[in-house]
Amino acid sequence: MELHGKHIVITGGAGGIGRALVERFTREGARAIVVADADLEGARAVAAEFGATARKFDAGLESDVTGLIDFATEANGPIDVYFSNAGVGGPAAGPETPDGEWDRLWRIHVMSHVWASRILVPRMTEAGGGYLVNTSSAAGLLIQPSAMAYTVTKHAAVSVAEWLSMTYHHNGIRVSCVCPQAVQTRLLDEAMGQSSGASEVVAAAGVLQPADVAEAVVEGMRAERLLILPHKDVAERMVLRATDHEAWLASVRTLVEGGAAR
Numbered sequence: 001m002e003l004h005g006k007h008i009v010i011t012g013g014a015g016g017i018g019r020a021l022v023e024r025f026t027r028e029g030a031r032a033i034v035v036a037d038a039d040l041e042g043a044r045a046v047a048a049e050f051g052a053t054a055r056k057f058d059a060g061l062e063s064d065v066t067g068l069i070d071f072a073t074e075a076n077g078p079i080d081v082y083f084s085n086a087g088v089g090g091p092a093a094g095p096e097t098p099d100g101e102w103d104r105l106w107r108i109h110v111m112s113h114v115w116a117s118r119i120l121v122p123r124m125t126e127a128g129g130g131y132l133v134n135t136s137s138a139a140g141l142l143i144q145p146s147a148m149a150y151t152v153t154k155h156a157a158v159s160v161a162e163w164l165s166m167t168y169h170h171n172g173i174r175v176s177c178v179c180p181q182a183v184q185t186r187l188l189d190e191a192m193g194q195s196s197g198a199s200e201v202v203a204a205a206g207v208l209q210p211a212d213v214a215e216a217v218v219e220g221m222r223a224e225r226l227l228i229l230p231h232k233d234v235a236e237r238m239v240l241r242a243t244d245h246e247a248w249l250a251s252v253r254t255l256v257e258g259g260a261a262r
Contacts, residue, residue, distance in 0.1 A: 129172025
C-alpha cells in the first residue's frame, strides 16, 4: 500500500516507534493522522509538530479502542490504516508474574488488536479494503529470556495478525505485524533497568533507532508483507528455530546460563 492520501490512526504515538511512524507517514503524504496515547500531552506535542490530531487512549480498555475509532472516523472519514502500536514491557519474571500483570499485558498486546479488528474488518470490507498493522516484537517470533508474560503475549499478537491475514485477504484487507528487537526507546531503558543480563541480549541483537523501524515499516507496507523485520538477523534465527529447534534452544540457554536473563 502507498500511504499518500491515507487516513492513518497510530496508537502509542507519543514517543519512540510511534512518534517515528507519525513523522515518516507525514513525509509519505498521509491525508490525516490521529496520534493516540496514554500520555495525552505527549500525543498533543507530536500532533502539533506534524499537523495531526491527538487523542488520549488506553490500549487495555475496549471502550477506548471503540472511542478512538469512532473519533477518527467522525473527524476524518473512513480509516485506511489502523496501526496498533501501543505496548508495555511487563515484568522481568516467569510464572511468578502476578495474574494482574498477565491480564494487563494480554489486554494491551492481544485484545487491543482483536477489539480494533472486530470493528474495522466489517467497515474495511464494505469499503473495499484497508490495512491493519500491529507492533509485536522479535520476542513474538523467538523468545525473550527474562520476561515470560511479554513473550507469551507477543507470540499471541503475531498469531492474531496471521489469522486476520489468512481470513480477510480476499476482502482487500492487508495485515502486517512489526517484530523488532532492541530499539532505542523508553521500553528498552526500562528493560535494561529490570534485568541484570539485558545488556548482553541487547548487545547480541544490536540497537536500532525508531526512525530505522519506521523506514522498515514503510517498505514492508509497500510490499504488503505480513512480517516486517527491522532487524535482518531475526529471519535467520527463525529458520534455525524451524529447522533445528534444539540448536536454537541451546543458543538461548547460553544467554540465560551466562546471566543474560535475570
